[in-house]
Amino acid sequence: MGGSDRSVVISGGGTGIGRAIAARFAGQGDKVTILGRRADVLRAAAQEIEGAHPVQVVAVDLSVPEEIEQSLRELPERVDVLVNNAGRRGTPVRAGGLKEAAERWRRDFDNNVLPTVLLTEALLPRLTRPGGRVVTLGSLAALRGNGAYGAMKAALLAWNHTLAQQLGPHGATANVVVPGFVAGTEFFGALADREELARRRAQTLVGEVGKPDDIAAAVAFLASPEARYITGEFLNCNGGAMLGR
Ligand SMILES: NC(=O)c1ccc[n+]([C@@H]2O[C@H](COP(=O)([O-])OP(=O)(O)OC[C@H]3O[C@@H](n4cnc5c(N)ncnc54)[C@H](OP(=O)(O)O)[C@@H]3O)[C@@H](O)[C@H]2O)c1
Numbered sequence: 001m002g003g004s005d006r007s008v009v010i011s012g013g014g015t016g017i018g019r020a021i022a023a024r025f026a027g028q029g030d031k032v033t034i035l036g037r038r039a040d041v042l043r044a045a046a047q048e049i050e051g052a053h054p055v056q057v058v059a060v061d062l063s064v065p066e067e068i069e070q071s072l073r074e075l076p077e078r079v080d081v082l083v084n085n086a087g088r089r090g091t092p093v094r095a096g097g098l099k100e101a102a103e104r105w106r107r108d109f110d111n112n113v114l115p116t117v118l119l120t121e122a123l124l125p126r127l128t129r130p131g132g133r134v135v136t137l138g139s140l141a142a143l144r145g146n147g148a149y150g151a152m153k154a155a156l157l158a159w160n161h162t163l164a165q166q167l168g169p170h171g172a173t174a175n176v177v178v179p180g181f182v183a184g185t186e187f188f189g190a191l192a193d194r195e196e197l198a199r200r201r202a203q204t205l206v207g208e209v210g211k212p213d214d215i216a217a218a219v220a221f222l223a224s225p226e227a228r229y230i231t232g233e234f235l236n237c238n239g240g241a242m243l244g245r
Pocket residue numbers: 011012013014015016017018035036037038041060061062063085086087088089111115137138139140178179180181182183185186187188
């Protein structure tokens with residue numbers, strides 16, 4: 001699936017779902033660049049991922065505009081596929097007043113909205129048209145609710161509509177993949193113990209929690225030339241954990 005030898009940029013590509021996405025594109029012959037804050041984590045992933053081209057790494061905090069501007073010279077001049085995968089689990093609600101609430105919401109905004117919006121703004125002039133693809137990672141939390149984190153992922157769904165409107169006339173698309181629970185990433189870390197896994201498994205219709213490869217398959221489809229007529233959409237990928245949307 002998908003044209004090979006494309007230039008693919010993946011935020012948060014050093015771990016979890018992003019890493020599986022990177023391996024998938026690299027495996028089909030694409031030139032992959034992975035971004036994240038930890039250079040050592042990125043380098044280790046790049047060494048392990050097999051493909052026709054070496055995986056490029058760029059260490060950058062995508063919530064900081066100046067860092068993105070500085071990283072632009074290390075990023076590819078042409079981008080065929082941009083995967084906005086970087087994000088972080090919501091800040092747990094603890095007792096506190098309005099000051100703490102404001103800090104929590106700002107942190108979840110910095111962690112989940114800014115990396116996607118800023119990286120896209122920065123790379124938009126380099127996105128191939130026609131044929132360019134932007135695929136963003138949302139969350140079931142956007143549809144089901146989960147405090148500030150869910151609200152931030154919902155913001156990305158609305159933002160994606162505007163991006164699709166911008167790109168559509170130029171033959172490029174923008175879509176969101178919406179995972180349910182996915183095990184084996186840093187996202188839940190030790191929180192995903194056996195009991196939690198069993199609870200999450202029971203919520204699905206297929207009797208399995210998601211794997212990073214399941215999400216990578218959905219991303220690869222929306223990034224493929226075959227998906228040219230799908231834009232401004234979101235694709236649920238949750239094993240049936242939620243029906244009807
Ligand atoms: N796992 C799930 O069940 C699940 C469910 C629904 C949606 N999602 C979404 O899927 C995406 C991937 O999550 P995951 O489960 O694979 O978790 P993960 O292993 O924690 O991956 C997140 C990645 O994003 C990077 N990142 C975070 N903030 C960044 C920043 N400011 N600048 C640059 N890179 C940043 C992290 O690297 P550094 O820490 O090195 O920066 C990390 O590699 C996220 O958007 C998440 O919200 C996950």
